[in-house]
Amino acid sequence: MEEYFLDKYQSKTKIELQRIVDNKEHYQPDAVLAASKLLYLRLNEKLPQILGDSVNESKGENIKVDRISLSFDYHPFFRTLSYREFLTSISIALFYLAVFEIIDYYSDERFFEDSQGTWKWFTLLLVFLINHILYRFEHNRSNNLIGRSINDLFLLVSIFLIRSSYALIVDISYDFSVDASVMGVVLVLFILPFFIFAFEIGVGILKYLLKIIRCQIF
Structure with a gap:
């Protein structure tokens, strides 16, 4: 055997x-x-x-x-990359934007009146964790740091494109232009990846703690 x-x-x-x-x-x-x-x-x-x-x-x-090198090994992610990752990202993005619209719709209610921003950020963090959990169930293995970061990027792009398309449909005057200034390039190329990696380092710590108590869900 x-x-x-x-x-x-x-x-x-x-x-x-x-x-x-x-x-x-x-x-x-x-x-x-x-x-x-x-x-x-x-x-x-x-x-x-x-x-x-x-x-x-x-x-x-x-x-x-050398677990640091293994964390930045992108081959496992791309070797199993398929349409599932994109469909999952799109589905989770639609779920997040639906919750986003619900919070906006009830923004005048006392429950959301002073905390709608907090709920939106909490939901955004939650959908990224859900994205990692679904990846584990789809592939029967956990994703490493670089794989999770790329998966985060897929989800962010999906949210941005769907949100932009929705705004373009409901409001014909929606400005779809992208600021191509130097600061805009710096934001996209450096600041956004920094926040993604910072978030994933936190996720890695959470993953380690869950593994210690034998409750690894992603």
């Missing part, structure tokens, strides 16, 4: 193999052992010890992995 997994996992990246080893309780012992051997070959280090009662075939030190 181990040979089957060795052949099956040949195309997996280092980060995917490491996730199998880190989450060995979700895989068959032979699958974990095969992933460990392949990871050992990729990293050119000693064969790791597989912890647990079900697997005792190998002994040695745990593999030392």
Whole structure:
């Protein structure tokens, strides 16, 4: 059975193999052992010890992995990139904009009168987390830092395009022009990616805490 997994996992990246080893309780012992051997070959280090009662075939030190490099490995994301990511982003964007319009519609109510901005920001953060959770369920694996950031960008673009199209339809005088000034270029190229990465670092910390309590949902 181990040979089957060795052949099956040949195309997996280092980060995917490491996730199998880190989450060995979700895989068959032979699958974990095969992933460990392949990871050992990729990293050119000693064969790791597989912890647990079900697997005792190998002994040695745990593999030392450069997790920073793995976090910026974009290959796993693009290798599985398909129409699902775009459809999911569009669906979540439509959901967010629907909630956005509901909050605007009830802005005169006491519940939203002084807190509608807070609710809009909270909903925006929530839909980004939902985006990551759906990615895990669609791909049966977590996304790394660079993958989550690219996915965030897809969602942001979807929200912007749908919101702009809606405004263009309901208001013919809507200005669709984009300011191409130097500050506009700086905002798009530097400030926006900075906020995305800052947000994803926070998400990474949350993900680590959830993993500690065995409640990893994305």
